[in-house]
Amino acid sequence: MQTLVLKNKKDFFILPTSPFHFDGTFHKPSHYPDKLTDWEIGKYWQTIRIGKRLFGLKIENKGDIQKPKITVSVFYNKNISEIELEKIKGEIVWRFDLNADLKEFNKLAKSDKRFYPIFKKWLGVCNSSAHNxxxxxxxxxxxxxxxxxxxxxxxxxxxxxxxxxxxxxxxxxxxxxxxxxxxxxxxxxxxxxxxxxxxxxxxxxxxxxxxxxxxxxxxxxxxxxxxxxxxxxxxxxxxxxxxxxxxxVCHQYNTFDHIAPWQQKIYSRLFYKKPLVPANKIRDDIKKQYGEYSMLAVHYIWEDIFWRRKHEKIDWLEKEIRL
The missing domain is CATH 1.10.340.30 (Hypothetical protein; domain 2)
Structure with missing residues (x-):
């Protein structure tokens, strides 16, 4: 396999909607490890394809939760047009949901006494996908x-x-x-x-x-x-x-309509601290609490347990994911 070496670079800024959590948006620890992206605190790398052309991306956190700002470095060979740069910017904004207005969701989160500490910790996390x-x-x-x-x-x-x-x-x-x-x-x-x-x-x-x-x-x-x-x-x-x-792909937050058996086991532990709760009850309880933001709420709680897994061993979770 040949390696495409990209030596040229151009930078631009993006101002995500406030509040914004950089690491919680650009790194999802529940995703399986792959060779398609890389991340460290405050920095993120991936490739992106515009048309048939490949580019390298380095995205860095240059702001804070209330005054967010990110720098995007685009790596390329030969030349890059302004149109290509605009398309890359548009794709990043869309894929990582950087224009999301989560004010109503954040209000709902405050009413959830049990899980509010999680929502507060991850305030400003966006639902994101690195891929097309x-x-x-x-x-x-x-x-x-x-x-x-x-x-x-x-x-x-x-x-x-x-x-x-x-x-x-x-x-x-x-x-x-x-x-x-x-x-x-x-x-x-x-x-x-x-x-x-x-x-x-x-x-x-x-x-x-x-x-x-x-x-x-x-x-x-x-x-x-x-x-x-x-x-x-x-x-x-x-x-x-x-x-x-x-x-x-579409950032529609109200799609919590089905629960797979393996997800059911993890949700039962997360939401009820029990080995197994009926899937219909889990779905109905979440939808009643969060309505049109039901899938986003689950996303926050789901990712939080995988962030915890980075620093502590959670035996019941290891049995389910079998990495």
Whole structure:
């Protein structure tokens, strides 16, 4: 695999909506470890694709919660146009929800005596996704019916064979391939990498995107029901995957409608301190408390336990995630 070395750099600033929590927005410890991003306190790195061209990004915290400011350094080879810079800026603002107005959510959080300490600690965290829709769907497929350790293995072998490696700012960060790169790759070629039935899903999804079956910028503007219908046109995307994508890609906060069995176990511990609580009760209690912000509220509490895991061993959680 060749490494694309990016030596040129241009900077610009973004002023997120206040309050804003940099590290809680740009780093999600519940996500499985991969080679697609890097993070340390106050700094974050990833690649981004604009059209077919790849760039490196370094994003730094230059403000505070009440007066937020971030610096974006764009790394590139050859030249970069103002149009490309504007597109990169727009993608960062959208993907990391930097214009989110969470005033009403923060008011609701204050009324929750039990969990308010968590909401206060993470005040200003935005729901964010580093990746575009195609990349997120590839990650979703690799998470299906697999331990975290297995997902990491499958992600790495696919990146090593079909991804791109960029070197910038002293980092080596990978990017997921373009959908059309798999046009001439057979399903058996993918299966040979020991990713099992997921080969079929990845092959068919890549075909859908290569043929332009969905328009991601348009998707972001649709109401929830219309967006859900568009997503379910894609191969292998059912109601549950669509629900996750509505939150991750479209930043719709009221999508807490289904709870997977493995999530149910973790939610039961988090919300009730019990091994298992009926999924319907968990859903109904959260929706009653948080209404249109139900998924965002769960996101805060969910990520908090994984931040805690960085510094302490939580036995019941380790059994569930099996990294």
């Amino acid at each position: 829709l195609y990349e997120l769907l590839i990650i979703a497929v690799l998470l299906q019916n697999a331990t975290v350790r297995r997902t990491v293995q499958m992600t790495n072998v696919l990146l090593d064979n079909y991804g791109a490696k960029l070197k910038f700012d002293g980092k080596e960060i990978f990017a997921i391939w373009l959908p059309e790169k798999l046009n001439d790759v057979s399903e058996q070629n993918l299966r040979d990498l020991k990713i099992g039935y997921r080969a079929k899903f990845i092959k068919r999804l890549s075909k859908d995107f290569a043929e332009g079956k969905i328009d991601e910028p348009k998707l972001r503007t649709l109401n929830q029901e219309s967006a859900k219908k568009e997503l379910m046109k894609l191969y292998g995307v059912g109601p549950e995957t669509a629900r996750i994508l509505l939150f991750e």
